[in-house]
Amino acid sequence: MRILLSILAVACLLPVPCASAEESVIIQHSFGGSPDAALSDSPVDSSKDSSGWAYAHESILADGKFGVGKGHTRNAYLPFTPEPGHIYTCTLKLEISNPLDDSSKDSTDWAAIGLSDKPGKGLLPLSSACSLLLRRDGRGQVNLRGESGNPNRDDNHSAKVIHGATTATLGLVLNTSGSDWEITYQIDGEDVGTRIFQTKPEIQFLGIGQTATAEGRFVELKLTQADP
Numbered sequence: 160m161r162i163l164l165s166i167l168a169v170a171c172l173l174p175v176p177c178a179s180a181e182e183s184v185i186i187q188h189s190f191g192g193s194p195d196a197a198l199s200d201s202p203v204d205s206s207k208d209s210s211g212w213a214y215a216h217e218s219i220l221a222d223g224k225f226g227v228g229k230g231h232t233r234n235a236y237l238p239f240t241p242e243p244g245h246i247y248t249c250t251l252k253l254e255i256s257n258p259l260d261d262s263s264k265d266s267t268d269w270a271a272i273g274l275s276d277k278p279g280k281g282l283l284p285l286s287s288a289c290s291l292l293l294r295r296d297g298r299g300q301v302n303l304r305g306e307s308g309n310p311n312r313d314d315n316h317s318a319k320v321i322h323g324a325t326t327a328t329l330g331l332v333l334n335t336s337g338s339d340w341e342i343t344y345q346i347d348g349e350d351v352g353t354r355i356f357q358t359k360p361e362i363q364f365l366g367i368g369q370t371a372t373a374e375g376r377f378v379e380l381k382l383t384q385a386d387p
Contacts (some may be wrong), residue, residue, distance in 0.1 A: 170328045182248070183207075186237055186365065186382040192221025198235055206237065213238055213364060214278035223377035224255075225270065225369040234285050234368035236278040239382060241362055246385045247333040249274070249365055250345075255375040256324040259295045266296040268371040272329045272380075273302075273341075276361040288360040289327045289342050293318055295373050299327065301344045301352040316351040325375075333362075336387045 184292055185207045192201035199212050201221035219225050225233065236337035241247050251272040259266040273290030292300040299318040318327045330345030340359055344352040369375075 160173060160349045163173075165174075165190065170353055173375065178248050181215070182383040182385040184381070185240070185247075186380065188380045190223030190377050190379065192220070194220055194222045194224065196221040203237065207239065208240075211267075212236065216280065219369070219377070224375070225377065226374040227372060232281055232370045233366055234278070234280060234366050236275065236364040236366045237380075238363065239274075239365040243335045245335055246387055247335070248381075248385070249261060249333070250328055250332075250381045250382045251330040251367055251376060252328040252378040252380075253326070254378060255293060255295055255373055257372070257374045258323065258325045259340050259372075260318070261296060265372045267294050267300075268373040269294045269300065270369040270373050270375060270377070271367065272331060272334070274331060274360070275364045275366045275367045278364055278366070285366045288356075288362050289331060289354065290366075291331060291344050291346070293325060293327050293329060295325065295348075297325045299329070299344075299346045299351060316346060318346050334387070346353065350352075 177244045184205060187205040188192040188203050188307040197217050198219040198221050199215035203211050213236045216233035218233050219235050249272060253270050258344060271290050271292040273285040275284050276287045277284055286302045290302045294300055297318055299316045328347050332343040335342045342354045343350055343352050367380060368375060
């Protein structure tokens with residue numbers, strides 16, 4: 160018994176491993192609104208620094224469903240301005256209900272998450288800093304934009320296909336803790352690409368969007384902040 164008590168006493172004096180930094184939720188939205196209402200009229204479930212949608216195309220509904228609407232690209236934006244010294248994780252779970260894998264142009268239409276300098280209806284405002292797409296053919300597409308001396312290019316990565324519908328969680332992990340900001344792209348929690356910004360990007364919005372013939376539903380949008 161004395162030996163056991165001595166062991167316990169020593170154990171109590173040992174340093175306790177430090178827990179990893181806790182994440183705080185900045186934005187969380189589960190698209191639980193009415194299928195008869197527009198997303199722009201739906202309050203955000205939880206938003207620390209935002210009063211609501213800065214802009215949302217009328218074709219995106221409060222229950223997250225999206226489909227072919229007026230115009231070519233349809234986006235929605237929530238205000239978000241990252242600050243130095245943090246790690247921000249943006250995730251968007253979505254499903255595409257009309258998958259198509261026939262190598263046609265329509266099969267490359269997509270839904271996406273991106274970081275932007277302004278709200279806008281076109282593709283470039285959605286991905287003015289960076290974006291990650293899920294295409295109808297079941298592939299993830301990383302967009303790396305805005306680097307001097309580095310022309311726009313696309314890197315394709317496989318995404319997960321479930322029961323005939325394309326379903327995935329797209330992630331953007333923005334690390335602002337160093338002198339150079341870094342973005343890591345994730346599909347279903349797996350890293351699929353990394354970029355170091357040569358200059359600090361102008362980011363004022365977290366955006367989601369859909370283009371052309373892609374139909375489906377946004378399931379959950381989440382933005383968290385942690386310290387390294």
